[in-house]
Amino acid sequence: xxxxxxxxxxxxxxxxxxxxxxxxxxxxxxxxxxxxxxxxxxxxxxxxxxxxxxxxxxxxxxxxxxxxxxxxxxxxxxxxxxxxxxxxxxxxxxxxxxxxxxxxxxxxxxxxxxxxxxxxxxxxxxxxxxxxxxxxxxxxxxxxxxxxxxxxxxxxxxxxxxxxxxxxxxxxxxxxxxxxxxxxxxxxxxxxxxxxxxxxxxxxxxxxxxxxxxxxxxxxxxxxxxxxxxxxxxxxxxxxxxxxxxxxxxxxxxxxxxxxxxxxxxxxxxxxxxxxxxxxxxxxxxxxxxxxxxxxxxxxxxxxxxxxxxxxxxxxxxxxxxxxxxxxxxxxxxxxxxxxxxxxxxxxxxxxxxxxxxxxxxxxxxxxxxxxxxxxxxxxxxxxxxxxxxxxxxxxxxxxxxxxxxxxxxxxxxxxxxxxx
Amino acid sequence: xxxxxxxxxxxxxxxxxxxxxxxxxxxxxxxxxxxxxxxxxxxxxxxxxxxxxxxxxxxxxxxxxxxxxxxxxxxxxxxxxxxxxxxxxxxxxxxxxxxxxxxxxxxxxxxxxxxxxxxxxxxxxxxxxxxxxxxxxxxxxxxxxxxxxxxxxxxxxxxxxxxxxxxxxxxxxxxxxxxxxxxxxxxxxxxxxxxxxxxxxxxxxxxxxxxxxxxxxxxxxxxxxxxxxxxxxxxxxxxxxxxxxxxxxxxxxxxxxxxxxxxxxxxxxxxxxxxxxxxxxxxxxx
Numbered sequence: 001x002x003x004x005x006x007x008x009x010x011x012x013x014x015x016x017x018x019x020x021x022x023x024x025x026x027x028x029x030x031x032x033x034x035x036x037x038x039x040x041x042x043x044x045x046x047x048x049x050x051x052x053x054x055x056x057x058x059x060x061x062x063x064x065x066x067x068x069x070x071x072x073x074x075x076x077x078x079x080x081x082x083x084x085x086x087x088x089x090x091x092x093x094x095x096x097x098x099x100x101x102x103x104x105x106x107x108x109x110x111x112x113x114x115x116x117x118x119x120x121x122x123x124x125x126x127x128x129x130x131x132x133x134x135x136x137x138x139x140x141x142x143x144x145x146x147x148x149x150x151x152x153x154x155x156x157x158x159x160x161x162x163x164x165x166x167x168x169x170x171x172x173x174x175x176x177x178x179x180x181x182x183x184x185x186x187x188x189x190x191x192x193x194x195x196x197x198x199x200x201x202x203x204x205x206x207x208x209x210x211x212x213x214x215x216x217x218x219x220x221x222x223x224x225x226x227x228x229x230x231x232x233x234x235x236x237x238x239x240x241x242x243x244x245x246x247x248x249x250x251x252x253x254x255x256x257x258x259x260x261x262x263x264x265x266x267x268x269x270x271x272x273x274x275x276x277x278x279x280x281x282x283x284x285x286x287x288x289x290x291x292x293x294x295x296x297x298x299x300x301x302x303x304x305x306x307x308x309x310x311x312x313x314x315x316x317x318x319x320x321x322x323x324x325x326x327x328x329x330x331x332x333x334x335x336x337x338x339x340x341x342x343x344x345x346x347x348x349x350x351x352x353x354x355x356x357x358x359x360x361x362x363x364x365x366x367x368x369x370x371x372x373x374x375x376x377x378x379x380x381x382x383x384x385x386x387x388x389x390x391x392x393x394x395x396x397x398x399x400x401x402x403x404x405x406x407x408x409x410x411x412x413x414x415x416x417x418x419x420x421x
Numbered sequence: 422x423x424x425x426x427x428x429x430x431x432x433x434x435x436x437x438x439x440x441x442x443x444x445x446x447x448x449x450x451x452x453x454x455x456x457x458x459x460x461x462x463x464x465x466x467x468x469x470x471x472x473x474x475x476x477x478x479x480x481x482x483x484x485x486x487x488x489x490x491x492x493x494x495x496x497x498x499x500x501x502x503x504x505x506x507x508x509x510x511x512x513x514x515x516x517x518x519x520x521x522x523x524x525x526x527x528x529x530x531x532x533x534x535x536x537x538x539x540x541x542x543x544x545x546x547x548x549x550x551x552x553x554x555x556x557x558x559x560x561x562x563x564x565x566x567x568x569x570x571x572x573x574x575x576x577x578x579x580x581x582x583x584x585x586x587x588x589x590x591x592x593x594x595x596x597x598x599x600x601x602x603x604x605x606x607x608x609x610x611x612x613x614x615x616x617x618x619x620x621x622x623x624x625x626x627x628x629x630x631x632x633x634x635x636x637x638x639x640x641x642x643x644x645x646x647x648x649x650x651x652x653x654x655x656x657x658x659x660x661x662x663x664x665x666x667x668x669x670x671x672x673x674x675x676x677x678x679x680x681x682x683x684x685x686x687x688x689x690x691x692x693x694x695x696x697x698x699x700x701x702x703x704x705x706x707x
Contacts, residue, residue: 016705026613093704097433097540100701106433120538125464134460137453138539 004073006222007112007190011104012068014090014246017061064090065246068104072190077216077223079237079254081261086243088226092116095192095224110189110222113140117194119179124168128159128178131167135182149185156207157181184211190222191215212236234258259395270392271297282323282383283375286312286352288390293358301394303366303413307359311373314352321347323383325355326374330388331411332367343379365413366396435701446542453541457549462556476560480516484508491634499636502579502670503572509565511633514663517558517592518599518656519624524550525603526620529611529703536704543700544693547604551596558592565667582669591666594685595659601689608692608699631656636664636671655681 017028032042065087072078082088093099095106096114121138122131132153136146146153154160157178159170167175193212216223216236227233233240233254240257242250250260271289278285291297293306301307311325325348326341342348342355370391375384447454466472484505491497492504499507525547529536532546573579609616630651632640637657641648651657658677665673 029612093537094433096538098537099704100433100435103435105435107429108432109428109430111430114539116538121535123460123464125467126460130460134456137450137456138535138541140450140541142449143452143455 005071006074006109007072007224008107009068009070009104010107012065012091012094012101012106013063013103014065014087014094014099015061015102016064063246065094065101065243068243068246068248070241070248070251072222072224074109074222075220076239077225077237079233079240079257080224080226080243081233081240081257082243087246088243089116089194090246091243092192092194092224092226108190111140112190112192113186113188114192115139115183115186115194116192118183119175122167122175122179125166127166128157128163128170129154131178132182135179136185139183139186140188141186145187153181153185156184156211180208184208184215188221190224192224192226194226270301270390272390278384278386280384282315282317284314284316285373286314288312288371288373290390290392301392303364303394303396304362306361307364307394309357309359309371311355311357312352313355315348315350318350320350320353322378323348324376324379326376326382328372328374330370330372332369334370337369337411341376343376360415362413362415364394365411366394367411368393443542447544447548450541450545454545454549454552457545458553458556461549461553473560476557477564480509480512480561481564483512487512487634497635497639500670501577502668503577506565506568506572506577506579506668507664507670508634509568510664510667511660513558513561513565514592514595514660515628515631515633515656516561517554518595518659519628520554520557521551521596521599522603522606522620522624524554525600526606527610527617528603528607529699530607530617533704536700544604544696547600547607547696550603551600555592555596569667580669582666582673584673585666588663588666591659591662594682595656597689598655598659598681598685601685601692604692604696605688608695608703611699611703627654627656630654632660637661638671652677655684 035042068087068091070078080088080091090099092114093116094101095112096116097112098114098116119135121135123134126134129150132150133143133146137143154163157174157180159174159178159181162170162174167178170178212223212225213236215221216225223236225233225236237254240250240252240254240261241248242257242261250257270291271287273287273289274285276284287310289297289310290301291299291308291310292302293308295302295305297310309327313325315323324341324343326339326343328339329337331337340357342357368391370388372385372387373389374382377383466475469475471478487508488505491508492499497504528543528547528550536543569579606616606620631654632651637651640651658674658681661671662673662678664670
């Protein structure tokens with residue numbers, strides 16, 4: 001229903017200029033101003049590349065956000081997901097009125113308070129108590145509101161003993177605790193939270209996440225939550241928006257959004273084709289890719305299907321049988337899980353070698369893994385070591401709705417032979 | 422719950438309306454303004470031995486220096502008024518202007534980290550500068566009064582003028598002029614840093630053109646060809662009028678003050694206009 005919409009973004013776009021400010025900008029400013037007084041459109045709005053940090057664009061203007069449309073219902077917890085540079089922070093900045101959109105508008109039926117960073121405006125010379133008031137006022141609270149919550153804030157921060165000491169004497173952890181405590185007691189209709197809030201030691205982190213959960217679930221507040229942490233997003237949000245290169249790539253239920261995001265992430269990483277990076281007198285590495293059996297390598301790697309690791313390399317010397325390849329598999333924490341090698345299975349041959357290695361169905365848990373490649377000479381001397389040469393992500397795409405939604409423990413999930421007599 | 426689909430509380434759009442100083446919003450944030458003033462006042466001289474005494478040392482030593490250089494060495498005649506008191510009056514008021522201008526002209530640059538994270542009416546920041554400097558001015562006026570009484574009882578002929586009740590108005594004009602000019606410059610500094618250098622030495626030059634250490638008529642008499650520069654400087658009238666009210670020296674020109682008031686109003690609204698335009702997206706260029 002229309003009246004339940006508390007926030008609506010219509011065609012939000014944001015253009016940035018790249019490079020430094022110099023005489024070039026002055027020329028553009030004058031030209032823009034000249035167009036404006038003649039009642040013409042800004043000439044620089046037409047140009048601009050999409051926001052892709054990896055490719056080199058032609059224009060010095062870039063669209064950080066392009067035609068973003070979404071609606072948020074009262075009481076909804078919306079997750080905003082995206083890779084670095086996808087436009088999340090820009091969107092947050094526009095929502096919190098820190099910067100204006102280039103085009104489009106956001107309409108709101110409630111006060112928006114944003115926590116892009118805790119402790120904004122903290123003054124080291126002032127005491128903890130004075131800073132609670134200052135920081136609270138910056139975040140939009142009145143003195144009366146703060147005074148009524150002062151005891152609760154101090155208690156939540158756990159800094160009671162130091163509350164009348166200048167903040168510059170605080171440890172960094174204490175500063176963050178105090179700052180988060182102030183933020184946690186904000187009471188706007190719409191709260192915009194950046195994930196960086198979950199800082200501090202483990203105990204406080206738990207407290208902070210718990211508080212965020214209370215805010216979003218218990219108190220029925222409308223929350224926009226930005227994060228990289230899929231677990232946090234899944235547990236806090238009801239709906240998700242995925243930003244890709246400044247555009248909305250996906251919008252929907254949080255479960256679907258998360259799997260879309262993980263899938264999209266995997267897409268670019270599961271294979272790597274090499275140019276001349278690894279071209280040596282002995283060999284040249286051409287390609288390493290992972291895919292499911294019967295699928296393309298640009299598809300998502302599914303946990304419940306056969307996974308094929310394909311290695312292509314050109315052996316240039318005449319005694320190829322002296323060499324073999326070994327992989328080390330690391331998990332996302334960088335811990336080594338196991339190594340595997342073609343030694344003992346077959347020898348390498350002269351020229352192009354197209355080698356495959358098959359992992360059984362459901363061998364890997366969903367998650368991200370890294371392969372380090374070793375080329376070993378005479379079974380003892382590695383002549384080439386490249387750490388994390390390929391990263392790949394295995395997703396749990398086949399999980400049916402209604403079954404257990406969490407992640408099983410551990411990293412591998414082998415299917416053993418079970419029998420009943 | 423209102424069923425009207427257009428009952429939005431507010432809208433975030435690319436541009437502000439022409440004059441959109443939202444007084445209601447500023448009023449909502451009055452506690453923040455008060456806390457900023459408090460912060461400015463209590464943190465300035467923290468961890469100094471002399472503390473707020475620095476407020477007094479500055480104008481005193483400047484006045485002593487000016488008295489030695491301009492009155493004793495250069496021989497500027499201040500009539501029956503003790504030159505020290507003459508200089509102190511000018512410097513106290515002039516200091517208020519420079520403090521306002523300096524404090525507000527880097528509003529965006531200095532507060533970029535706060536402005537980049539949180540929204541509140543940006544004008545709160547320059548307003549707080551002008552108000553906290555008012556407190557500083559108050560303290561400096563006390564020292565002026567102390568010296569006034571001292572000279573009065575040591576035989577100098579000092580009389581307050583009956584127009585003294587207008588003195589607060591003079592201070593308000595000074596503050597608003599500093600605020601307006603500061604807002605104007607702070608907006609331009611966000612993109613082109615050239616302006617902050619301009620302010621740094623511009624203020625120094627401006628002091629010499631503002632009749633701080635000499636009476637206005639002296640310039641007119643000694644430099645008939647260039648005296649108009651001082652006469653067109655709105656600040657000179659404020660300094661001259663201050664001395665007239667406090668020491669009954671020089672003249673108070675109704676025409677000059679009207680001119681100053683007009684310029685102040687124009688600069689203030691121009692500054693406000695540019696400031697409002699800038700606050701929307703300065704964070705992209707700062």
